[in-house]
């Protein structure tokens with residue numbers, strides 16, 4: 192059995208800590224708020240982020256980061272993208288040995304346009320881990336904590352590290368696949384949040400399933416277009432961290448991105464929506480990052496561009512729908528053939 196530190200006690204960190212505890216590992220769940228750690232240890236609940244769920248005894252909450260990571264074999268970082276650099280830079284100061292380094296965060300950093308593993312690598316000395324592993328896929332914390340069947344992908348440029356993570360998490364409720372395409376897995380998990388905001392807006396405007404299916408399908412086309420231009424294997428986007436996560440986030444009642452979009456579609460403004468949510472809505476910052484990336488890579492992303500206009504340029508959702516529906520006529524598979532003819536690599540190290 193391993194000693195694992197989970198850094199970030201939001202809904203996802205807590206649900207993943209429960210999977211590890213079910214697999215009999217000793218889990219230290221770190222939060223940066225002392226009263227939050229006390230509450231979890233005393234009441235065996237994480238009331239704000241995963242209400243009504245009993246925390247197994249194998250999970251102990253920590254407030255001091257140095258104590259949380261002392262002697263652990265594995266560190267799982269699962270804070271919002273915005274907090275990745277701060278948490279990893281603190282981790283770099285207190286971690287004094289090599290660990291298996293994992294993250295479960297879905298985002299891209301605006302400005303630098305870096306993926307989460309790239310941000311982590313910039314903050315952590317490379318003698319603290321071999322290769323970073325990302326764990327991603329269609330997996331709402333609420334359902335994982337109920338032990339409902341869930342499938343995810345562990346991906347790393349070093350497949351052996353990914354297999355270690357597969358061993359650590361896999362059980363009869365939580366099935367873990369591996370993939371060497373870390374770029375594709377991270378981008379799929381981050382970019383689907385933009386489309387989920389769009390799906391929520393569409394529902395909020397009162398449109399039906401046709402509109403949502405259109406957004407998801409054409410959304411996937413733009414994810415694959417951008418992803419393959421950045422070196423991802425396009426086939427990754429028809430896997431769990433691509434279409435799988437796109438489906439769950441655009442259709443689940445648990446999705447924060449869908450919920451935020453739904454409120455926007457009903458006419459609420461962004462500041463009010465984010466205030467109401469109380470949990471991270473990664474799609475907002477990722478829309479900014481993806482919009483910047485699409486310009487940098489010269490990739491057409493009309494849905495992302497429309498979302499950017501709604502979120503940051505005060506455009507009305509209905510005007511963006513009109514804009515999308517009246518674009519120049521296209522061949523449906525124009526995208527697909529160019530993506531598949533791009534060269535890409537599926538090789539692990």
Ligand SMILES: NC(=O)C1=CN([C@@H]2O[C@H](COP(=O)(O)OP(=O)(O)OC[C@H]3O[C@@H](n4cnc5c(N)ncnc54)[C@H](O)[C@@H]3O)[C@@H](O)[C@H]2O)C=CC1
Nearest residue numbers: 200201202203204223270271274296297330331332470471
């Ligand atoms: N909730 C879910 O079902 C899933 C979430 N994810 C991803 O996991 C990541 C984390 O999401 P959630 O746990 O859902 O978020 P959340 O909003 O439920 O919780 C975020 C946690 O991070 C902590 N935090 C925020 N800033 C911090 C800082 N500077 N230092 C330390 N801790 C800080 C908060 O106190 C809170 O405990 C996101 O990237 C999300 O997209 C991925 C899969 C499923």
Ligand SMILES: O=C(CO)COP(=O)(O)O
Nearest residue numbers: 328329330331446447448
């Ligand atoms: O990534 C997720 C499910 O796989 C969680 O999505 P939300 O952040 O929209 O809830």
